[in-house]
Amino acid sequence: MHTNQPSNALFGVMAEFDSAQDLVDAARKTVAHGFTKMEGYSPVPIEELNDIIHKKRTMLPALVLGGGLTGMATGFALQWWASVIAFPLNVGGRPQASWPTFIVPSYELTILFASLTAAIGMIVLNGLPQPYHPVFNVERFSLATSDKFFLVLESSDPKFEPQAANEFFRSIGAKGVYDVEQ
Amino acid sequence: MSNNVHLSTTVLDRPVIGAGHDFETVTETVSQIPLGSRTPLPWVAIFLTALGLFGLLHLALGYLVMTGVGIFGTNQPVGWAFPIINFVWWIGIGHAGTLISAILLLFKQQWRMSISRFAEAMTIFAVACAAIFPVFHTGRPWLAAYWLFPYPNAMGLWPQFKSPLIWDVFAVSTYATVSIVFWYVGLIPDLATMRDRAVSKVKKGIYGIFCLGWRGSARHWHRYEVASLILAGLSTPLVLSVHTVVSFDFAVSVIPGWHTTIFPPYFVAGAIYSGFAMVLTLAIPIRFAYGLESLITMRHIDNMAKIMLATGLIVGYGYTMEAFYAWYSASPHEQFMMWNRMTGQYAWAYWMLISINVVMVQFLWFPQVRNNVKLLFVMSIIVNIGMWLERFVIVVTSLANDFIPSSWAHYTPTRWDYMLYAGTFGLFLTAFLLFLRFVPMIAMFEVRMLLPQSKVKADHHAH
Numbered sequence: 001m002h003t004n005q006p007s008n009a010l011f012g013v014m015a016e017f018d019s020a021q022d023l024v025d026a027a028r029k030t031v032a033h034g035f036t037k038m039e040g041y042s043p044v045p046i047e048e049l050n051d052i053i054h055k056k057r058t059m060l061p062a063l064v065l066g067g068g069l070t071g072m073a074t075g076f077a078l079q080w081w082a083s084v085i086a087f088p089l090n091v092g093g094r095p096q097a098s099w100p101t102f103i104v105p106s107y108e109l110t111i112l113f114a115s116l117t118a119a120i121g122m123i124v125l126n127g128l129p130q131p132y133h134p135v136f137n138v139e140r141f142s143l144a145t146s147d148k149f150f151l152v153l154e155s156s157d158p159k160f161e162p163q164a165a166n167e168f169f170r171s172i173g174a175k176g177v178y179d180v181e182q
Numbered sequence: 183m184s185n186n187v188h189l190s191t192t193v194l195d196r197p198v199i200g201a202g203h204d205f206e207t208v209t210e211t212v213s214q215i216p217l218g219s220r221t222p223l224p225w226v227a228i229f230l231t232a233l234g235l236f237g238l239l240h241l242a243l244g245y246l247v248m249t250g251v252g253i254f255g256t257n258q259p260v261g262w263a264f265p266i267i268n269f270v271w272w273i274g275i276g277h278a279g280t281l282i283s284a285i286l287l288l289f290k291q292q293w294r295m296s297i298s299r300f301a302e303a304m305t306i307f308a309v310a311c312a313a314i315f316p317v318f319h320t321g322r323p324w325l326a327a328y329w330l331f332p333y334p335n336a337m338g339l340w341p342q343f344k345s346p347l348i349w350d351v352f353a354v355s356t357y358a359t360v361s362i363v364f365w366y367v368g369l370i371p372d373l374a375t376m377r378d379r380a381v382s383k384v385k386k387g388i389y390g391i392f393c394l395g396w397r398g399s400a401r402h403w404h405r406y407e408v409a410s411l412i413l414a415g416l417s418t419p420l421v422l423s424v425h426t427v428v429s430f431d432f433a434v435s436v437i438p439g440w441h442t443t444i445f446p447p448y449f450v451a452g453a454i455y456s457g458f459a460m461v462l463t464l465a466i467p468i469r470f471a472y473g474l475e476s477l478i479t480m481r482h483i484d485n486m487a488k489i490m491l492a493t494g495l496i497v498g499y500g501y502t503m504e505a506f507y508a509w510y511s512a513s514p515h516e517q518f519m520m521w522n523r524m525t526g527q528y529a530w531a532y533w534m535l536i537s538i539n540v541v542m543v544q545f546l547w548f549p550q551v552r553n554n555v556k557l558l559f560v561m562s563i564i565v566n567i568g569m570w571l572e573r574f575v576i577v578v579t580s581l582a583n584d585f586i587p588s589s590w591a592h593y594t595p596t597r598w599d600y601m602l603y604a605g606t607f608g609l610f611l612t613a614f615l616l617f618l619r620f621v622p623m624i625a626m627f628e629v630r631m632l633l634p635q636s637k638v639k640a641d642h643h644a645h
Contacts, residue, residue, distance in 0.1 A: 019635045040400040043205060043375070044627055044636040050404035058405045064412050075352075078332055082340035091344045104349035104427055108356040111420045115360045115413055119367050122409035126402050129394035136397070142378040144398055145371065147205030147635070 009182040011134035012038075012154040013165040014141070015174035020046050022173065023149035027052045029172045030151065037157035041135065041150040043143075063121045064114050071113025075106035137181040152180060198293045198632055200476030205630050208477070212624045213379050215472055222471050225615060232611035239605025242598055243318055251321040253598040260581045260593035265319035267573040268603050270428055271456070272312035272610075273354065274449075274569065277421055278457025279305030280361060281489075283368070284417035287410070293485055295628035296477045299372075300468070300617070301461050302365045307613040308460070309358045311606040316350075318602075346430035353427035360420055364413045370396050371406070371627045425453040432576065438519035439580035442507050448500030452569060455493035455539075458486050459565035466559040468618070477624055480553060487552040490565065494543035497572075501540060515585060523579045527592055531571045532579070538568030 017023045020042060027040050031052055040049045050057075079102040083089065088096050123129075135141050135152060144150050151174075153165045162179065169177045199208075246253060256263040279301040286294035320326035328335045329342070330351050341348045373393035380386040396402065429449035432440035462483070469478040508520035523532045542564065545551045552558065583590050617623065630636055 020638050024638045041398050042400070042403065043209075043371075043398060044630045045403040045407045046400065046636070046638060047404075047407070048638050049400040053400050054404070058408050060405055060408050061412065068416075079343040082332055083343050087338065087340040089342060089344075091342065094344065098344060101344040104346075104423075104430075105343065105352040107423065108349075108352040108420075111416050111423075112356040112359060115363055115416050115420075118409045118412045118416070119363045122367065122405045123394060125405055128396065129391075131390065131395045133395065133397055145375040145378045145396075146209045147630075 010155050010162055011137075011180040011182045012152045012157075012160070013162055013169065014135065014138055014150050014152045014178045014180050015169035015172075016140060016143075016176040016178070017149040017151065017173075018175055020044065020149060023151060024048050024052065026151050026169075026172050026174065030153065030168075033168065035153055035157050035159055037154040037160070039152050039154065041141070041144045041152070043145050043147060043149070058125060060118065060121050060125060064118045067117025067121075068110045068114035071109040071111070072106050074113070075109030076102055079105055134180050134182055138178045140176060140178060148175075198479065198481060199296060199629060200479055203476065203629075204633060205635050208629050208633070209375060209379070209626050211474065211477065212622050212626045212629075213376055215618070216376065216620050216622060217380055217385065221619065224467075224471055225618070228611060229615045232608050232615060235604055235608025236612045237608070238601055239314075239608050242602040242605050243314075245598065246318055246321070246602070251319060253596060254319070255593060255595040255599055256319075257591075257593075259584055259589045259591055260578055262577055262581060263593055264595050264599040264603060265315040266431075267570065267577050268606065269312045269315035270449075270573045271566075271570050272308045272315075272606065273357075273428060274425060274453035274456045275460045275566070276305040276308040276312070276357075276361070276457060277425060277450070277453035278461050279303070279308075280357075280364075280417050280421040281454055281457065282461070283364065284414040284421065287414040288418060292632055293482055295632065296474075296479075296624050297461065297465060297482055297486075298628070299365075299368065299621075299625045300464065300623045302361065302368070303614060303617045303621070303623075304460060304464060305361050305457075306358070306365060307610045307617075308457075309354070309361060310613070311610050313354065313358065314602075314606060314609070316354075346427065346434045349427050350431055353424045357420060357424045360413075360417055364417055367406075367409060367413060368625060369621065370394060371398060372622045372625060374398065375626055376622060422450055425449045437580050437584070438513070438515040439504070439508075439523070439576065442504065444500055444503045444507070448497065448503070451493045451496035451500065452572065455490055455497055456566050456569035458490045458493065459562040459569070462486050462490070462558055462562035463566070464614070466555050466562070468623070470555075472618075472623075474624070477629060483555060483558065484549075484552045487546050487558060490562075491543060491546035494539060494546070494565075498540040498543070501536065518583075519580055522583050523575060526579065526583060528575060528579050528582070531575050535568050535571040535575060538564055539572065542568075 015026065017026060023040055023042060024046060027038070027049060030038055038053055040046070040053055042049065076099075080097055080099075083098075083102075084096045094101075135144075135150070140148065141150060151169075153160060153169070155162075166177050254264060256265070279298075282294045282301045283298040286298075317323045317326070327333070328337065328339050330348070332341050341351075370393055373389050374396035377386055377389040377393050380389055426446040426449065429445035433442060433445040435441060465478055465482070465486070469475050505520055508516040511517070523529070542561065545561070551561075578593050582593050
């Protein structure tokens with residue numbers, strides 16, 4: 001984020017829309033217009049929006065796989081070590097390392113580690129918890145979690161110019177355009 | 183294949199929620215319940231009752247810890263009684279919440295959206311109630327830690343990993359943790375809605391902290407949806423494993439009536455059956471008291487009754503197979519066990535559970551029954567009584583009359599057994615009522631996804 005920071009310290013310009021369809025159309029037009037630094041905000045998940053704006057899918061599934069495998073290895077290693085090395089116990093003459101009996105805890109730890117990775121990974125990759133963000137400065141933005149859709153063109157965009165952005169948003173049918181203070 | 187696609191579209195075409203809703207009405211209907219200052223009178227009345235029962239729980243646990251497990255009726259030969267019955271019963275109830283939030287998500291069942299949140303809350307509180315029994319039936323839970331949990335202790339002791347009881351510790355604690363995590367992740371966007379709609383600074387602050395600063399950006403949502411799908415995918419095998427492992431507590435032993443391969447699927451089906459009964463017991467009064475009939479519609483009630491019927495039939499199949507195994511095993515102990523269940527000292531419990539779980543459930547074939555909420559409410563409570571009796575019969579009949587007639591006895595629970603069981607209802611109801619009061623009980627963002635405002639047409643001018 002070391003691109004040209006304008007002197008008036010504007011984070012960007014925000015446009016308001018009424019539906020997911022309007023927001024997606026606007027995002028497509030904004031991308032087609034050559035803008036690159038933008039973000040859409042919506043009260044519902046919109047699958048298309050991430051593809052249009054960011055064009056990149058999250059690495060979360062790979063992390064979860066890693067978490068799951070770590071959990072499985074941890075579970076198995078723990079049981080093997082406890083039953084063979086730390087506290088060998090003769091249970092009905094069965095081998096100390098009777099791996100079938102280790103399946104259930106290994107399985108549970110696989111799921112536990114994978115789930116925690118999925119949840120914590122989602123939160124951390126999203127940069128949360130983050131109590132402050134410039135978009136919260138716009139009063140109308142409180143509707144982004146109820147029934148309005150927003151598109152913010154950020155000042156870090158090389159083509160960004162507040163007045164032009166404002167006019168562009170109005171030309172593509174924004175219901176309202178607001179300056180986002182830094 | 184094309185047949186399936188056609189079928190699923192026609193099912194999905196039926197409206198899941200009532201007509202006339204848009205984003206604002208859905209959000210307002212749900213969010214005004216925790217944000218408003220009006221508390222329904224029944225809420226107050228039930229809450230006071232719940233607190234009373236919760237107090238009873240403290241009394242029972244306090245006396246148990248001071249005195250020891252001798253206050254229970256559990257004794258030889260019935261060394262496993264109320265605590266395990268109630269544990270299995272509560273944990274089974276939890277299964278419906280996970281089924282709704284995880285398995286129905288994977289199957290893209292949109293009707294799950296308005297009931298998933300509170301069903302999952304039910305899961306968490308039911309698991310909490312369940313956990314009390316195994317923990318406290320050890321008598322001195324703080325001393326039990328070393329054989330329940332693998333941690334380096336001064337005695338150099340480690341748990342015995344070849345026992346299903348230790349598997350159960352892993353299964354249940356994983357289930358509790360993942361359920362809480364899944365539930366909380368599902369809450370984050372709705373807590374942000376609450377933050378943005380709260381007027382008072384205190385409420386804004388509290389919801390603001392718990393929503394972690396969620397702002398619903400495209401990046402946020404993308405990762406969020408991926409995480410939800412993965413969590414659903416992980417919870418599905420988890421929930422099936424939990425009651426499977428619970429059934430291993432019995433099936434891995436050599437006690438007649440317990441040592442059968444039908445136990446895992448039969449326990450899982452029974453769990454879902456009783457869980458849906460509990461969801462109905464909760465949903466029917468809630469939708470009425472809070473005026474949520476347009477969000478929790480008759481389609482939800484009808485579908486839940488159908489799942490209850492389907493799983494009830496599997497349970498009935500389980501009973502049949504148990505009887506068949508006993509006969510086919512040619513083992514006199516197994517055959518006696520079955521005969522003793524049907525005609526012995528606890529025959530009344532066996533025939534009651536058969537008449538509930540095999541006979542009464544057949545009424546759910548009729549749409550008139552599935553659409554009669556009052557009748558369904560009563561039936562849902564009876565189903566859970568039936569499922570409690572099932573666990574009672576499985577646990578007690580096999581132990582009270584075991585291999586050697588000289589050791590036979592009659593098991594009677596004591597007042598402390600009853601008090602502890604009643605007390606867990608206090609914990610469950612108190613937690614659930616607080617949830618209703620302070621947390622949006624319907625997943626608002628998911629219900630919004632059902633509305634036209636959230637739909638996006640495919641792009642024809644591909645870039």
